[in-house]
Amino acid sequence: MPNSKSVVILGAGAWGTTLAKLAAINGNQVHLWSRQEPLEKILENNNPQIILSAISMKGVRDVASIVQSFPLAPQTIFVTATKGLEPHTTYTPSQIWQAAFPNHPVVVLSGPNLSQEIAQDLPSATVVASKNANAAQSVQLVFSSHRFRVYTNPDPVGVELGGTLKNVIAIAAGICDGLHLGTNAKAALVTRGLTEMVRIGKNLGAITETFYGLSGLGDLLATCNSPLSRNYQVGYQLANGKMLEEVLASLPGTAEGVNTCRVLMEIAKQRSIPIPITEQVYQLLAGQVTPRVALDKLMLRNIKPEFDDFPREQMW
Numbered sequence: 001m002p003n004s005k006s007v008v009i010l011g012a013g014a015w016g017t018t019l020a021k022l023a024a025i026n027g028n029q030v031h032l033w034s035r036q037e038p039l040e041k042i043l044e045n046n047n048p049q050i051i052l053s054a055i056s057m058k059g060v061r062d063v064a065s066i067v068q069s070f071p072l073a074p075q076t077i078f079v080t081a082t083k084g085l086e087p088h089t090t091y092t093p094s095q096i097w098q099a100a101f102p103n104h105p106v107v108v109l110s111g112p113n114l115s116q117e118i119a120q121d122l123p124s125a126t127v128v129a130s131k132n133a134n135a136a137q138s139v140q141l142v143f144s145s146h147r148f149r150v151y152t153n154p155d156p157v158g159v160e161l162g163g164t165l166k167n168v169i170a171i172a173a174g175i176c177d178g179l180h181l182g183t184n185a186k187a188a189l190v191t192r193g194l195t196e197m198v199r200i201g202k203n204l205g206a207i208t209e210t211f212y213g214l215s216g217l218g219d220l221l222a223t224c225n226s227p228l229s230r231n232y233q234v235g236y237q238l239a240n241g242k243m244l245e246e247v248l249a250s251l252p253g254t255a256e257g258v259n260t261c262r263v264l265m266e267i268a269k270q271r272s273i274p275i276p277i278t279e280q281v282y283q284l285l286a287g288q289v290t291p292r293v294a295l296d297k298l299m300l301r302n303i304k305p306e307f308d309d310f311p312r313e314q315m316w
């Protein structure tokens with residue numbers, strides 16, 4: 001294949017395995033790494049043009065520092081598909097990769113991508129975002145197929161935060177469905193959840209419009225409406241009376257929203273950003289409130305205008 005690339009995928013979990021298949025379908029030479037094997041051989045023998053990380057948030061920094069110890073071609077592109085935030089530093093995965101490899105292009109891949117559906121060959125779309133347009137376009141070509149439509153976007157911060165912040169709202173959506181609160185409640189929750197995502201995103205330097213695209217609203221809808229989502233499952237099972245430890249132990253894979261929620265509360269406190277839904281999810285995960293009390297606390301907040309920053313000329 002003339003445009004075939006050497007692609008190393010780090011993390012042989014649900015998402016890494018699915019992305020490896022998508023890249024292989026297009027004739028790329030794909031090498032999937034799980035931490036049971038030595039990374040050295042894969043990196044040294046294959047001269048990767050693209051290194052994609054689908055590692056859970058908790059492993060990103062360690063894996064990035066292992067990769068740092070190997071010589072790489074200067075044009076090697078890093079792609080990150082992790083949806084999480086690092087505790088304490090509050091870094092996003094792409095910030096960790098960019099800090100470890102300051103001279104390499106970094107691309108964020110994120111969208112409404114429940115891996116089980118993609119693995120069944122169902123149609124799906126995603127976004128690849130980077131400050132480096134050429135790098136984003138290269139990654140777009142690697143993964144685009146008749147079943148996986150890949151868009152480029154110049155706002156990596158917004159794309160990455162969309163995929164990360166929606167996980168907390170998906171926990172809340174699972175609670176909403178687990179309590180059988182109805183379609184009106186779910187619509188209100190998801191819409192106000194998007195408002196929280198935009199508020200945090202803008203504060204962290206994202207472009208607002210990005211949150212209304214695939215990686216924001218798109219992923220929010222997919223994750224808040226699917227029992228395939230691990231984050232949704234956390235909320236649903238908590239609403240049905242299970243303990244958090246019990247839910248996490250039985251979950252197939254990682255629910256990043258649990259840790260993301262804790263990190264978001266730190267960010268919101270430092271920057272005085274109001275995020276009431278996230279705050280109730282946080283208190284629920286910490287065992288400080290029951291689902292019903294969290295609901296009442298949200299419904300009984302002070303009444304207020306719908307939008308924080310409606311255009312001045314449109315106000316009364």
Ligand SMILES: NC(=O)C1=CN([C@@H]2O[C@H](COP(=O)(O)OP(=O)(O)OC[C@H]3O[C@@H](n4cnc5c(N)ncnc54)[C@H](OP(=O)(O)O)[C@@H]3O)[C@@H](O)[C@H]2O)C=CC1
Nearest residue numbers: 011012013014015035055056059082083113114115253254
């Ligand atoms: N599944 C999905 O539908 C999607 C997932 N994502 C995101 O992708 C990321 C991975 O998700 P997913 O594949 O589903 O999760 P899984 O739990 O299935 O896999 C997690 C992966 O991370 C690796 N890992 C975990 N901790 C460490 C560590 N300390 N050091 C090295 N490797 C580690 C695991 O390795 P090992 O197997 O050796 O434990 C495994 O390869 C998450 O951030 C998730 O939000 C994004 C889009 C879709």
Ligand SMILES: O=C(CO)COP(=O)(O)O
Nearest residue numbers: 111112113114229230231
């Ligand atoms: O990010 C995802 C879909 O886009 C996967 O969601 P979960 O991690 O909640 O399963």
